[in-house]
Amino acid sequence: MDDDDLSDLYQEIILSHNKRPHNEGELDPRSGEAEGYNPLCGDRIRVYVHKTDSGLLDAVTFTGEGCAISRAAASIMTDSVKNLDPAGVEAKIAEALEMLTSKEEPEIDLTVIGDLAALVGVRHFPARIKCATLAWHTLESALKGEGIVSTEEG
Amino acid sequence: MTTTRDIRSDFPILSRRVGPGAGKPLVYLDNAATTQKPRHVIETVDRFYQHENANIHRGVHYLSMHATDAYDRARERIAEAIGANHPAEVIFVRGTTEAINLVASSFAGDRFEAGDEIVLTTMEHHANIVPWQLLAKRKGLVLKWTPVTDSGEIDLDAFRAQFSARTKLATFTQVSNALGTINPVKEMIAIAREFGAHVLVDGAQGVAHGTVNLAELGADFYAFSGHKVVGPDGIGVLWGRRELLDSMPPYQGGGDMIERVSIEKTTFRHSPERFEAGTPNISGAIGLGAAFDYLAKVGWDTIEANERDLLDYATARLGEVEGIRILGPQDTRGKVAVISFTMDSAHPHDIGTILDTEGVAIRAGHHCAQPLMDRFQVAGTARASFAFYNNRDDVDRLMDGILKVKKYFG
Known part of the structure; x- marks a missing residue:
């Protein structure tokens, strides 16, 4: 982890998604939702999905508290x-x-x-990879209707 | 007087660099999680395994008698250091968590009945919450939670208000691991006594920051971990009043804790053996004895003076930074050298990661005190916790790291 790695981790795209996340907020109506939780750090996000009759995912939003990486990852995921x-x-x-x-x-x-691609910088920060994967696992649960997903299970 | 420079040279790890490449000199500010170990402790444990290792309380051979003697002397040394009336009041356990579980099981679990109440505070570490929740569920006990003030302190009237004729136990921390708050333990014990309740004090954080005199304190139980007082991990102490300990059933069954075993009936030894089933952490106990020897050599006056200087200096320096909020007592006299803070622009984990690239180790997160985080409506904080071997350069390096956080997050 040197300063180049740090600049890769906190590059402008990430900082901007963190500051002004896309698709933040509850979704209504929705066809599914799930909560993602990382008990090690307390990060918690909810992902809401809406599918059309043909199964197209026409809306995805998220809410929650977390670090810059987890918020940026959620924002990028929805996009x-x-x-x-x-x-x-x-x-x-x-x-x-x-x-x-x-x-x-x-x-x-x-x-x-x-x-x-901007998220790839977390690879050099093993302690932070779960921050970046949380939104994706939560999306999976929301689509399957599983409810709650934790980074420390499965 | 011992200078910080002399003290630092006692801790081999403080001279290493961290991170890839040439790395950065380590600035270790995660002492509330665990402390580093002085050479005296490392060498004592090393010498035990190289020259003295044998099982205790069994063999008639030279090494076993020698190891038994060293183990018993460690107990005596620790009893003296914490102001116990008798070495038999010192039970070796794995750490604070096991000590609390032992009290929950052998004391509270044995004699409390449905409807009995236990008073706690919302600043407890999870280790002093979860065992009581488990026990309350099993036995139908009622847990009463003392709220924490906006400055992260216990209001004695609010504490008193939790008690009733059904209160059987008050259990609370001496020092908050997440905020550094020093609780008015003596006054809290006095209130519990008015209601005839027993008292367990979680000393995990308190024991590292000043002398403890348990005979004077007036509690019934006191729990701490060795690794937070420059001792080894996997060893800790439950101190208890002797007559209470001898009235409690064993915690675990096995060897070394029995008087006589027959198929029909087993009788048990007194404390401490009653609570130390199986081969204990012999090297850990001896190492913990060495840790208290080392601390006495440095001197508690020096330890307290160094930590106080660092706390005041770091509080002032962090106070210069716009957007930093320090949680807990605003008057540093009401706390130990722990600074728990948030930044407007950056989440604690991002602070932690950026400081790490500067070689500065802090803790970021909920500090195993989620009810307290809920109380302050934060998911977590960044926590810099100091030990007597830190110095002002460490604080300056922390500040450099904070400025780097500002560079990214504003």
């Missing part, structure tokens, strides 16, 4: 899955979790994955 069909959402979740947690350094096509 990147909105208006995707179920297969598209599933692929995006897999892509994000792969990027954040894979053992190998991921190859990232910046033109394709946009702001999501």
Whole structure:
């Protein structure tokens, strides 16, 4: 962890999503919601989803308290899955979790994955990876209707 | 008088660098979580395993007798250091958590009945909350929570208001791990006595910051962990009044705690053996004895003076920074050298990560005191906690790190 790593972690895109998150707030009407919780640090977010009759995820929002990484990750997550069909959402979740947690350094096509790529900086801060994955796991639960997900289970 | 420079050279870890590459010199400000160990403790434990290791209270051979003697002497040394009336009042346990669980099980669990009440405070560490919640659920006990004031302190009238004729026990911390607040323990004990309640004091944080005289304090039980007083981890002490301990059933069953075992019936030894089933943490106990020897050598006056200087200096320096809010007593005389703070612009975890890149180790989060965090409506705080081996340079490095946080977060 040197200053370059730190600048990668807290790059402008992340700081801006943290300060002015996209899609923050409750969603009404909604077709599902879930709470994500990291008992180690107390971070807690809720993700709300709405699907059209054809299954398209036409709205995703979040609420909650957390560090810059967890808030930026939630904001970026909502942007990147909105208006995707179920297969598209599933692929995006897999892509994000792969990027954040894979053992190998991921190859990232910046033109394709946009702001999501800004989260890759957490890889050099192992203690912070769960901050970045929380929103994605919570989205998964909201879609499955599971209710509550914790970073310390499963 | 011992200078901080001499003291620092006693702690090998303080000269290391942390982080990748050349790294940064370590600034260790997470002493409320665990303290670093002086060479005297490290070498005492090392010597035990290299030259003295054997099981205790069993063998007739030279090493076993020697180890038994060292273990017993450690108990005597610790009893003396904390002002116990007798070494038998000192029970070796794994730490504060186990000490509290022992009281919950063997004392409260054995004699309290449904409807009996226990008084606590909302500034307790989870270790002094969860055992009582578990017991309350099992036995139908009522837990009464003393609120904390806006300055993170206990108001004695509010404390008194929690008591009734059904109160059987008051259990509270001497010093808040999350805020550093020094509680008026003597007055709190006096109030509990008026209502005929027993008292357990959680000394996990208190024991590290000043002399403790348990014979004078007037509590029934006092719990602390070795690793927070420059001793090894995995060893701690439950102190209890002797007549009370001898009236309590064992906590765990096994070897070393029995008088005689037959198929029909087993009789138990007195305290402390009654509560020390199985082979104990022998090296840990001996190491903890060495820790108290070391602290006595440095001198509690020096320890308190160094910590007070650091607390006042760091409080003033942090006070210069716009957007920093220090939780807990605003008058530093009401607290130990713990500074729990939030920043308007940055979450505690982000503060912690950025300080870490400067080699500054602090704790960020809820400090295992979530009810207290709820009370102040924060998810967590950043906590810098000092020990007597820290110095003003450490505070300056902390400030450099804070300015770096401001650079990113404003």
